[in-house]
Amino acid sequence: MSQPPLAFEDHDHHHCAGDVLERAEALAAERGARLTPVRRRALEILLEAHRAMGAYEMLDRLSAEGFGKQPPVAYRALEFLVEHGLAHRVRRLNAFAACMHPGEAHSPLFLICRSCNGVAEAPATGVQAALGTAAAQAGFAVERSTVEAVGLCRACAEAAA
Amino acid sequence: MSQPPLAFEDHDHHHCAGDVLERAEALAAERGARLTPVRRRALEILLEAHRAMGAYEMLDRLSAEGFGKQPPVAYRALEFLVEHGLAHRVRRLNAFAACMHPGEAHSPLFLICRSCNGVAEAPATGVQAALGTAAAQAGFAVERSTVEAVGLCRACAEAAA
């Protein structure tokens, strides 16, 4: 299975990754969270890969760099990142992806291309609002949400046509 | 972990289950899909339980009734139900729930109470529309979507207050 980039459009990847990492550090400091070596490295790996990555692939990379070799090492690092909004879990893929807008309040919306397996994080403001409304009608108070769509990205749709 | 009902509000359960099962049969016939004994029984079990159920719990019940004892038995039956819109997969719970409105075009929206573990299926029209719009802005064509919210249902919110 191919492992394409996290966003469908081209962009200055080096810049965006460095940028996010910087903001991540600031955020962690601000919140008193400790961005320890494993955690920081896990985030870097996610940013470098620039795509959704499974916990065991993360574990392989971390252990190859001298960190622990057992699943909890990866799961804990990833859990930390998710908790602090530095990464998201993509449930449909059983995978994790670095958050591209850490700090900005947002519940993520993921667009998953079934053809190229690319994953993009899109702004979800309208979706969140609609979700809150629908839930409120059932007397339900939303705290966190998962919104994932499977379909075709522009490039694959054009290739298919 | 408690296993509360699929909907948060009281309702005539016997009626709703029978009703859904009836519509499921009509749908299957209409579409040339074969609602075989395992499949039908799996749907009945989901309807009777009236909550989200994992594949292995389903397997236990099916095998106790003389069906096969291996995981594919449950997974295949559930896959069939999901494919034909008779059930939904609740990814956050790694579980499946009978669809309460088979036949009616709808992508599901699930509300998962973190306190009582209840799961409710809510109408998602507005959410789907917003999702389509947000995706279109990224040039992405949505085919299927997963929308799941974690939070507090009315009863648990009141109990907490």
Add this chain to the structure above:
DNA sequence: TTGATCATGTTATATCATCACGAGTCAAGA
């Protein structure tokens, strides 16, 4: 420097899901 808290690592196990294969079922057409 002591005690509370958190981080990291380990071993072991739990849970969820699929692969590959063979036998039986069923309906359409020669």
Add this chain to the structure above:
DNA sequence: TCTTGACTCGTGATGATATAACATGATCAA
């Protein structure tokens, strides 16, 4: 009627994902 092809259901085996439980070491405030 007999074949044929698609589908269904069962099996054993394995793969993939995730957590439990516990020990050691780091950090930091009192």
